[in-house]
Structure formats: C-alpha cells, structure tokens
Amino acid sequence: MNAVVKRFPVRLDVRRGAVDMTHGSGGRAMAQLIEELFVKYLDNEMLRQANDQAAFNVTTGRMVMSTDGHVISPLFFPGGDIGSLAVHGTINDVAMSGAVPLYLSAGFILEEGFPLADLERVVASMGRAATGAGVPVVTGDTKVVEKGKGDGVFITTTGVGVVPDGVEISGDLARPGDAVLLSGSVGDHGVTIMSSRENLAFETSIESDSAALHGLVADMVAAVPAIHCLRDPTRGGLATTLNELARQSGVGMVLRENTIPIKPEVTAACELLGLDPLYVANEGKLICICAPEDAGRLLTVMQENPFGRQAAIIGEVVDDPHGFVQMETSFGGNRIVDWLAGEQLPRIC
Amino acid sequence: MCLALPARVVSVEDDTDMATVALGEVKKEVSLALVEDVQVGDFVLIHVGYALNKVSPEEAELTLKLFAEAGLTGKGLP
Amino acid sequence: MKYVEEFRRHDLARELAAGIANEVDPGRRYNLMEFCGGHTHAIFRYGVQDLMPSSVKFIHGPGCPVCVLPIGRIDNAIALAEHHGVILCTYGDMLRVPGSGRKSLLKVKAAGADIRMVYSTQDALRIARDNPGRQVVFFAIGFETTTPPTAVALKQARAEGLGNFSVFCNHVLTPAAIQNILESPEVREMGTVSIDGFLGPSHVSSIIGSRPYEFFAEEFQRPVVIAGFEPLDVMQSTLMLIRQLNEGRHEVENEYTRVVTREGNLKAQSLVAEVFELRRTFEWRGLGLVPYSALQIKESFAGLDAEKRFDVPTVTASDVKGCECPSILRGVKRPTDCKLFGTVCTPDNPMGSCMVSSEGACAAYWSFGRFRQPEIPTVRESVA
Numbered sequence: 001m002n003a004v005v006k007r008f009p010v011r012l013d014v015r016r017g018a019v020d021m022t023h024g025s026g027g028r029a030m031a032q033l034i035e036e037l038f039v040k041y042l043d044n045e046m047l048r049q050a051n052d053q054a055a056f057n058v059t060t061g062r063m064v065m066s067t068d069g070h071v072i073s074p075l076f077f078p079g080g081d082i083g084s085l086a087v088h089g090t091i092n093d094v095a096m097s098g099a100v101p102l103y104l105s106a107g108f109i110l111e112e113g114f115p116l117a118d119l120e121r122v123v124a125s126m127g128r129a130a131t132g133a134g135v136p137v138v139t140g141d142t143k144v145v146e147k148g149k150g151d152g153v154f155i156t157t158t159g160v161g162v163v164p165d166g167v168e169i170s171g172d173l174a175r176p177g178d179a180v181l182l183s184g185s186v187g188d189h190g191v192t193i194m195s196s197r198e199n200l201a202f203e204t205s206i207e208s209d210s211a212a213l214h215g216l217v218a219d220m221v222a223a224v225p226a227i228h229c230l231r232d233p234t235r236g237g238l239a240t241t242l243n244e245l246a247r248q249s250g251v252g253m254v255l256r257e258n259t260i261p262i263k264p265e266v267t268a269a270c271e272l273l274g275l276d277p278l279y280v281a282n283e284g285k286l287i288c289i290c291a292p293e294d295a296g297r298l299l300t301v302m303q304e305n306p307f308g309r310q311a312a313i314i315g316e317v318v319d320d321p322h323g324f325v326q327m328e329t330s331f332g333g334n335r336i337v338d339w340l341a342g343e344q345l346p347r348i349c
Numbered sequence: 350m351c352l353a354l355p356a357r358v359v360s361v362e363d364d365t366d367m368a369t370v371a372l373g374e375v376k377k378e379v380s381l382a383l384v385e386d387v388q389v390g391d392f393v394l395i396h397v398g399y400a401l402n403k404v405s406p407e408e409a410e411l412t413l414k415l416f417a418e419a420g421l422t423g424k425g426l427p
Numbered sequence: 428m429k430y431v432e433e434f435r436r437h438d439l440a441r442e443l444a445a446g447i448a449n450e451v452d453p454g455r456r457y458n459l460m461e462f463c464g465g466h467t468h469a470i471f472r473y474g475v476q477d478l479m480p481s482s483v484k485f486i487h488g489p490g491c492p493v494c495v496l497p498i499g500r501i502d503n504a505i506a507l508a509e510h511h512g513v514i515l516c517t518y519g520d521m522l523r524v525p526g527s528g529r530k531s532l533l534k535v536k537a538a539g540a541d542i543r544m545v546y547s548t549q550d551a552l553r554i555a556r557d558n559p560g561r562q563v564v565f566f567a568i569g570f571e572t573t574t575p576p577t578a579v580a581l582k583q584a585r586a587e588g589l590g591n592f593s594v595f596c597n598h599v600l601t602p603a604a605i606q607n608i609l610e611s612p613e614v615r616e617m618g619t620v621s622i623d624g625f626l627g628p629s630h631v632s633s634i635i636g637s638r639p640y641e642f643f644a645e646e647f648q649r650p651v652v653i654a655g656f657e658p659l660d661v662m663q664s665t666l667m668l669i670r671q672l673n674e675g676r677h678e679v680e681n682e683y684t685r686v687v688t689r690e691g692n693l694k695a696q697s698l699v700a701e702v703f704e705l706r707r708t709f710e711w712r713g714l715g716l717v718p719y720s721a722l723q724i725k726e727s728f729a730g731l732d733a734e735k736r737f738d739v740p741t742v743t744a745s746d747v748k749g750c751e752c753p754s755i756l757r758g759v760k761r762p763t764d765c766k767l768f769g770t771v772c773t774p775d776n777p778m779g780s781c782m783v784s785s786e787g788a789c790a791a792y793w794s795f796g797r798f799r800q801p802e803i804p805t806v807r808e809s810v811a
Contacts, residue, residue: 195375200546203376268373268428274352274785324798331658332437332444333474335795341774345519346546348397349351349464349492349569349786351465351492351572351630353656355430373428380549382579383695392430394633394686397518398547399576401695402633402686409430409685416659419666420442 012036017116024110024144037120038140041127046138054138056103059162066093067158075122075152077196079207082155083126085283088212090157091135095214096230096286098169098221099161104130106140106157111150122153133212135159166225173228174249178317179295181288183216183302184310186238187266190280195269200346202272206265211284216307220288223301229289232282236340239278241287242325243339252320255327255337261310274347279340289317353396355404358389370395430685434657435473443662444478450666452673457483459668460758461626462605464491464786465656471795473658483665486622487788489604489713489756492569493520494780494787497710499742500597501526504566507595508532508540511737514558516551517566519544524783527744548580555584555592564733565594572630574598574722575695578702581724581731595733596724598703601631602639603720604711609647613759622758624668626661627653629683636691640679648677655683702728712780713756752779755788762789769793
C-alpha cells in the first residue's frame with residue numbers, strides 16, 4: 001500500500017464521509033484513506049513499509065497459495081461480516097492443504113458512495129480476524145468503481161502458507177474404506193445470511209460459523225500426518241463438496257444421515273424455506289477423509305479443538321463406478337446426495 | 350405440493366390480523382386472514398406467509414397411535 | 428419441531444413397514460398414484476420405497492404446480508417483464524422454469540428485466556406500495572392451497588386502492604386434474620397404465636376438505652386416502668389403501684386428520700369464491716386442455732387482473748422435442764423412459780418442467796433415486 005509518511009492537514013471524516021472516486025485515483029486522498037483507515041487496522045511491520053509489495057523470507061519445503069473473491073449481501077450479519085469472512089475464507093483455503101498459513105494480501109473494490117464508517121467497520125473486523133488468526137495482511141490494493149457498478153465493497157484475499165514435510169493432502173486421495181469426518185454442524189452460515197435478507201424475514205438466534213480453521217488443521221496434521229483429503233464445505237454445502245471429492249478421487253461415498261450434526265434452528269429454517277441443509281453454505285467447517293485406522297484418533301483430536309467440538313464420523317468412502325454419494329436416511333431408506341443444481345432458491349412447493 | 354409446516358402461535362396482533370409463529374427456534378410473521386379464532390399456543394399450518402388451518406393436537410395423537418397399532422400387526426414376522 | 432419430528436421416526440417406520448409387509452396380498456400388485464409432488468418428494472427424500480414390499484409401486488402424479496404450468500403461460504410472464512416494463516413478483520419456484528427458446532425468468536432477469544422473488548403475496552403488495560410509479564404484477568401459481576393467499580392480496584389491494592398492483596392468475600384445481608387422469612384412455616383402456624388407488628393431497632385438502640374426492644371414489648371405484656406429507660403419513664396411508672384394496676372397498680379415508688376435515692377451511696373457500704370464478708378451460712402441461720380446471724379473476728376484481736390490464740395473448744407453445752413430461756405427468760411413463768432423462772436433461776440444465784421443480788418426478792428420480800437404476804448414464808457436468 002502506498003502509505004505516505006507525512007500527516008494530512010484534515011483528518012478523514014470516517015463518521016460522515018463516503019468513498020468517492022478520488023479514493024481510488026492514486027492521489028493524496030487515496031494515500032490518506034490507506035494510512036488512516038487500512039494501515040490503522042491492519043497494521044504490521046511489512047504493511048508499514050509502504051511498498052507496493054511485501055518482501056519476506058521463505059523457508060524450504062512446499063508453499064501453497066490460494067485466492068478467494070468475497071461478495072456477500074448483506075455485508076454485516078450475525079457472527080461476522082465481509083471483512084472477517086475474507087480473512088477466514090482464504091486462511092481456510094490455504095489450510096486445507098495441511099499448510100501453516102503465513103501471509104495474506106487484500107484487494108478492495110469500493111463503490112462510490114459507500115459510507116466510510118461501514119468501510120472502517122469492515123477493515124477493523126479484518127484486522128481483528130487477521131490478528132486473531134496470527135496471519136497478517138501484508139500487502140493490498142484499493143480501487144473505486146462508480147456508483148451502481150459495485151455492491152458497496154468486494155474483497156479479494158490471497159494467502160500463502162507452507163506445508164509441513166511429509167504431509168500430502170489432496171482431493172484425489174480418497175480410497176474405498178476411508179472414513180469421512182465432519183468438524184461440526186452444517187448450514188449455520190447460509191441460514192444466517194438468508195435470515196438477514198429482508199424479503200425472507202424470519203428470526204433466529206443462529207450465527208454464521210465463520211472461523212479460521214488452521215489451528216484445528218495443525219492439530220489434526222500433527223496427530224495424523226497421513227490425512228488423505230481436507231476441504232471446507234462452503235458454497236454448495238456439504239453435499240456438493242463431498243461430490244467434488246468423490247469425483248476427484250473416482251470413488252463413491254455412503255453417509256449416515258443421523259450422524260450429520262445440524263442445529264435445530266437450521267433444520268427449522270430450512271423446512272420453512274424448502275431447502276436442504278446439506279446444500280447450505282458453511283464458513284467454519286471442514287471435511288476430512290482418512291484411512292479407517294486413523295479415524296478414531298483424528299476424531300478425538302478434532303473434538304478437543306474449539307472448532308471441532310461436534311466433530312463426527314459421518315460415513316465412508318466406497319468403490320462406485322458411478323461416483324454416487326449415497327445416504328442411509330434417518331428414516332431407514334436410501335437416497336442419493338447429488339450435486340447442487342442451480343442456485344438454492346426458497347420454494348413454496 | 351404445497352410446502353406448509355405446523356408452527357406454534359406465540360403472539361397475535363388483532364388490529365393487523367398478523368401473528369408471530371415459532372417453528373422450533375425460528376420465528377416468523379404470518380397473516381391470520383384465512384383462519385378464525387386463533388389463540389396463542391395453538392398450532393397452525395403455515396404456507397407462503399399465511400396460516401391455512403389449525404392443527405388438532407387430539408387428532409395428531411390419534412394418528413400417532415394408529416402408526417403404533419399398524420406396527421403391531423407386523424410384530425412376530427421372521 | 429412439534430408435529431414434524433414425530434412423523435419421521437425411524438423406529439415407527441420399521442414397525443409400519445413390517446405391518447405393511449404382513450398385510451399385502453402376495454397374489455396382487457398395488458399401483459398407487461401419489462397425486463402431489465409433496466408426496467413424491469417425501470418418498471424419495473426419505474427413501475420410503477425401500478421400506479415397501481416389491482408389490483407396492485408409487486406412480487407419480489401431476490401434483491406440482493410448477494410442472495403443470497404450460498410453456499405458453501411462462502412465455503406470457505416473461506413477456507410481461509420484458510416488454511411491459513413491470514416489476515414481476517414470483518415465488519422462487521418459477522424462476523428457473525424454461526419457457527420457449529429455453530428462456531426463463533432468471534435469464535431475463537439477468538438481461539435486465541425487473542423480477543423479484545417473493546415469499547408471500549404480502550411481499551408483492553409491499554413492493555407495489557413502495558413503487559407507486561411502477562406497475563407491479565404478481566405471477567400467481569399453485570393449487571387450492573396457494574389460491575387463498577392470492578385472494579387475500581386482491582381484496583387488500585382493492586381496499587387500499589393500490590392501482591399499480593395486478594395479478595397474473597394461473598391457479599389450478601386438483602379434483603379436475605384427478606378426474607382427467609381417471610378418464611384418460613390410458614387408464615380406462617386396460618393394460619396401458621393401472622392405478623389402483625390414490626394418495627390424496629394433504630395441504631390442498633386442508634382448504635377444500637375431503638368431500639370433493641368422494642365423487643371419484645364412487646364413480647371410478649378407486650380408493651382415496653388423504654395423506655399427510657411426512658414419511659410416516661405416506662406409509663400409514665399406503666397401508667390404509669392396501670386394506671381397502673384387499674377388502675374390495677373404494678372409499679375416501681382421511682389419514683391427515685390433524686389438519687384436514689370433510690368440509691375444509693370454509694373461510695378460505697368463501698374468500699376464494701368472492702374473488703375467483705372457474706375458467707371454462709385451461710391448459711395443463713401433460714394433460715392438455717382440461718375443462719373447468721382453473722380459476723380466473725372475477726369481473727368485480729377485473730381492475731386488478733393483469734390479463735385485462737396488459738396484452739396477454741394465448742400462446743400455444745410446444746414442449747421440447749423428445750421430452751416426455753406430458754406422459755410422465757399422467758403416470759403413463761416413468762422418468763427413465765424418457766430419452767432426454769440424464770442425457771441432455773438434468774436439474775442443472777432442465778429441458779422439461781418435471782426436471783425443474785424438486786417436486787417433479789424427473790428431478791426427484793435424478794437427485795435422490797438414480798442409484799436404483801444403474802443403467803442410467805451418469806452425466807458428469809463440469810462443476811469444478
């Protein structure tokens with residue numbers, strides 16, 4: 001970020017001000033926004049150097065890199081906001097390789113007229129999330145688009161991390177007989193977002209599960225370095241992510257419905273909207289596939305971590321040329337758990 | 350079909366003919382324009398933001414009993 | 428959730444399954460049509476078929492309002508949004524249904540038409556109040572369950588003098604459709620399709636009561652059991668049908684007594700009668716023109732009828748070539764009999780209406796039940 005050392009004659013009016021085109025023009029106004037808002041909340045040594053890039057030493061071994069664009073409506077929701085989500089989402093994408101996330105970058109697309117107070121809230125939340133996770137935002141970029149061409153703020157974050165020696169985690173390594181583990185209840189994030197949208201107005205006490213999971217992953221990898229697959233079931237939910245893994249590995253899966261943790265509020269909201277919680281998004285859960293003999297140890301380790309308290313073994317990998325993810329229903333029958341088709345739309349029939 | 354669910358009435362607003370209903374932990378506003386004599390504590394079947402009917406607790410009990418009886422006829426099968 | 432969870436208990440399901448297995452006559456088959464998509468959905472989602480003896484077969488009926496709406500009416504709704512510049516309010520179910528040329532409301536929305544998804548007719552009224560300078564049309568679809576809320580909205584709009592609000596009415600009637608199926612040549616002429624009994628609609632019946640079915644049971648000598656939508660309700664109702672068939676009875680019985688009475692909801696019925704009247708005929712996808720099977724807005728509410736306010740022509744559009752939705756909706760064919768099923772027609776890329784709604788027989792087969800048909804080609808779309 002092009003932070004300027006010299007102070008500005010008039011402080012940024014965060015309380016009443018709004019983003020305008022000059023904040024992205026590369027001039028003094030942009031420099032002031034960066035210094036008085038972005039650097040203030042995301043502060044760290046590398047960012048303070050005010051270069052267009054962050055320089056850091058690399059260790060030997062395998063590095064991973066991941067990027068994620070964040071667009072969400074509403075920007076603020078119970079349990080988080082677009083800022084914390086942008087930090088957690090990318091940390092999780094890096095961590096799902098088994099890596100220790102090290103640094104983040106952040107690119108902001110701001111819409112003209114977006115209140116600076118809201119921007120401050122978002123950036124402050126990002127700062128807290130990054131500090132909490134111990135993964136600093138070390139470089140960034142800001143652009144402004146005309147009113148009507150954005151939705152307040154879009155944030156793209158990129159993360160880098162290092163994979164410990166001997167860890168080889170990939171979506172194509174699931175083998176028949178493997179156990180499928182889930183770190184906790186599904187659907188919390190998606191239901192929170194839907195309940196915050198005006199036209200579906202219903203009330204719940206549920207909060208987004210948005211969280212950085214690299215600590216949980218570190219515990220798991222330390223206990224069982226030979227984990228086969230890790231993935232966070234975000235968009236498309238648990239069902240879609242399991243189908244992705246089944247396809248990548250060329251296997252099928254059999255789940256047991258009564259082992260999948262779902263909060264009662266999530267079940268109720270989904271019944272109301274005609275949705276299936278298995279397809280609703282999560283932002284703080286992970287799926288782990290491992291050899292059956294490792295499942296018990298991993299389950300214990302997961303349940304000892306605050307982000308895996310409700311972890312469960314939800315099924316197993318099977319040999320299936322069709323690559324079906326099937327489920328034994330709690331009712332005693334069988335069904336397929338297919339890919340999500342189209343968008344999850346509330347329905348009346 | 351017509352997606353409809355039984356929900357408990359937690360409050361009634363007589364002037365607007367609206368009620369707040371609870372489906373488990375989830376609360377929602379629904380219109381009472383299609384039903385009569387709804388009291389707090391009643392269960393109503395809700396569909397597209399309207400209460401369609403009251404749910405009879407007595408009849409629900411009887412149906413559950415029917416399930417159990419039907420099951421008995423299958424007892425003792427190999 | 429009270430009155431939901433108790434009706435999904437698997438221990439009771441196992442016992443009921445044993446009861447059913449005990450009572451079926453080994454010498455006969457039981458072909459039961461579940462009229463409603465709600466039952467179709469429950470059967471597939473919970474795997475009810477797995478708990479049934481092999482002699483009990485469910486035939487999926489046309490009871491999905493999304494599936495039976497003819498393409499011409501979807502084209503009309505699209506034209507209202509595209510050419511008349513209205514705000515078109517619709518339930519989420521209709522957004523992805525393809526009209527002519529594979530156009531859907533979702534696609535014309537992406538191209539700039541003002542289409543709003545609503546959850547309730549109250550939302551549509553609010554949009555009309557908030558946009559006094561715009562015409563707001565509510566795209567009304569659904570069976571008898573969904574009709575009374577539209578009637579309430581029309582009365583409210585008139586009382587409030589909401590001049591910019593109107594309704595594009597597509598409400599259809601269940602008994603007329605059941606009668607049409609029973610009178611179809613495939614059912615009457617032996618051998619093509621046999622329907623031994625009906626699982627009757629749950630929520631439709633909560634409004635119209637169980638009485639309207641008495642005529643069919645008598646006239647066509649087929650038993651009808653009004654069945655709740657939870658999986659145990661489906662099983663219990665199946666057992667009640669099996670008993671009637673075994674005993675040679677053809678009566679209307681009511682399993683869903685916690686909500687359905689013989690008379691139905693009289694207040695809702697009188698509201699509907701105040702606002703709507705029968706259409707002489709209406710096209711159903713799969714059934715063709717069915718006399719007196721739909722409702723239109725009465726003359727006294729003509730000012731709020733989108734078909735009178737805007738130019739809404741009668742469009743006759745044909746289904747995609749090769750699409751078997753019409754036969755599937757009548758129970759004559761199964762989804763797997765369709766050449767398009769699973770090849771070019773999937774829930775991601777629906778060609779026919781039965782693949783769009785999750786209540787449609789094709790979508791239910793594809794999404795929940797395709798492991799039962801190992802010969803079905805597996806389409807591997809790129810969803811990375």
